[in-house]
Amino acid sequence: MKHPKVIVIRRSCLTGKVIWVYRGPSKGAANKAYIRACHKEVERVLNWDKIVARRQSVLARTLADMLAQVPVDSALTPEQQDAAKELQRIAHEKLEVNLDFYNHIMEERRRREEDKKIRRKMKV
Numbered sequence: 032m033k034h035p036k037v038i039v040i041r042r043s044c045l046t047g048k049v050i051w052v053y054r055g056p057s058k059g060a061a062n063k064a065y066i067r068a069c070h071k072e073v074e075r076v077l078n079w080d081k082i083v084a085r086r087q088s089v090l091a092r093t094l095a096d097m098l099a100q101v102p103v104d105s106a107l108t109p110e111q112q113d114a115a116k117e118l119q120r121i122a123h124e125k126l127e128v129n130l131d132f133y134n135h136i137m138e139e140r141r142r143r144e145e146d147k148k149i150r151r152k153m154k155v
Contacts, residue, residue, distance in 0.1 A: 036054050036056065037053075037054070037055060037056065037058055037060075037061060038053070038054050039051075039052070039053040039054075039058065039061040039065075040052050040053075041053075041065065043131060043132075043134070043135040044135055044138050044139060044142070045134055045135060045138055046131065048131060050131055050132045050135050051065060051068060051132065053065065068132075069136050072132050072133055072136060073136060076130065079128045083125075086126070087123065090118055090121060091119075091122050093118070094115060094118045094119065094122070097115075098115065
């Protein structure tokens with residue numbers, strides 16, 4: 032007989048929105064997956080500028096490669112010109128990073144640190 036899966040839903044401690052959902056074999060595995068997701072999210076936010084720069088360079092390189100394949104003696108059709116302009120616009124578009132999960136993680140850490148300070152004071 033197959034064991035039922037464990038479903039864990041984490042809500043933001045700031046907004047109450049669902050920010051993380053897990054479906055797997057055990058609560059222990061859920062905790063490990065949550066910790067791993069937190070580390071990856073923090074890393075993602077810290078490297079966001081590099082991610083955006085890489086995305087822009089890939090789009091610019093793709094556009095340059097596509098334009099290099101167009102013969103020199105022929106002009107671009109209006110559809111090709113529109114597509115090239117759209118690619119340029121997308122390449123230079125500022126991407127907004129979604130910070131809901133990141134803000135939740137930082138708030139959890141702040142609260143945990145406060146609790147540690149309180150427990151240290153109670154020990155003394």
